[in-house]
Amino acid sequence: MGLKQFKYFQVVAKVGNISKASEQLHIAQPALSIAIQKLERELSLILFDRSKKPLALTAEGEWLLERIDPILNQYDQLMLEIEDYKVVNRGCVRVGIPPMLGAYLFPLIFSEFYVRFPGIDLTIIEEGTLEIRERLLKEELEVGVIMLEGHMTKLKCHPITRHEIKVCVAKNHPLAKASKIDFEALKSENFILMNEQTFMRKKILELCNSNSFEPHVIFSSNQISTILGLVAQGTGIAFVLQSLAEGNEEIAAISLSEPLFIEAALAWQENTYMSKATQSFVAFISAFSSRFK
Secondary structure: OOHHHHHHHHHHHHHOOHHHHHHHHOOOHHHHHHHHHHHHHHHOOOOEEOOOOOOEEOHHHHHHHHHHHHHHHHHHHHHHHHHHHHOOOOEEEEEEEOHHHHHHHHHHHHHHHHHHOOOEEEEEEEOOHHHHHHHHHOOOOOEEEEEOOOOOOOEEEEEEEEEEEEEEEEOOOOOOOOOEEOHHHHOOOEEEEOOOOOHHHHHHHHHHHHOOOOOEEEEEOOOHHHHHHHHHOOOOEEEEEHHHHOOOOOEEEEEEOOOEEEEEEEEEEOOOOOOHHHHHHHHHHHHOHHHHO
């Protein structure tokens, strides 16, 4: 018996169907059935209850799967690492980034990263912090830029930037000349917010709740240019990073009386193999994080 037979057993056990497992493993169905039967004979154990559909594990099968899973997962990680060592500074990294931070960070870092590491492709997924955290835990992303809030279970975080959030209004808005704004004074305003699953929207709604009012949200978008354009037209107010708001001559960016700050971090899943390409990206961002402050 060998690792291959145990891998066959693992896949059949999880799929619950010999036919589907054979497709996933790219092996003929009869050959897979024979391999499973041979494993049972060598172990002197009945691993599957073949009278049930979908195929069910026996008690012995459940016991074996529980013990073989971590071994096979470590083996798969080892194979990935071996392949990775053959190629230096090549590969693809899937990066999640919130739209508002993406608008600020992209010009500063990604073009320079491509110059330094031309063999590494970055696939950028723009999502809110909450969605990025879920994708990291599901291993759908290698790294993500997220807003820091409390303890990040199963994620390792490296802080990279801290920014003030400004209230943005049209130049002719009555609040445009204010040096600071009490959040409670915004209760009668039309709100333009980021979409669901964004940390920013969650934070603003929490502030509304703590000030005992329900905001009148007239528009939601993840497109910063659209949000700022609507603010400039006097459609409503928005909450935007200081660095993005203050360069726009058509809007006024004002601090809250109790300034609102956000801290962003580069995050990745703990205890998971990190490819050389991903290591290069994390090291690059960490080394140049002072530029983002």
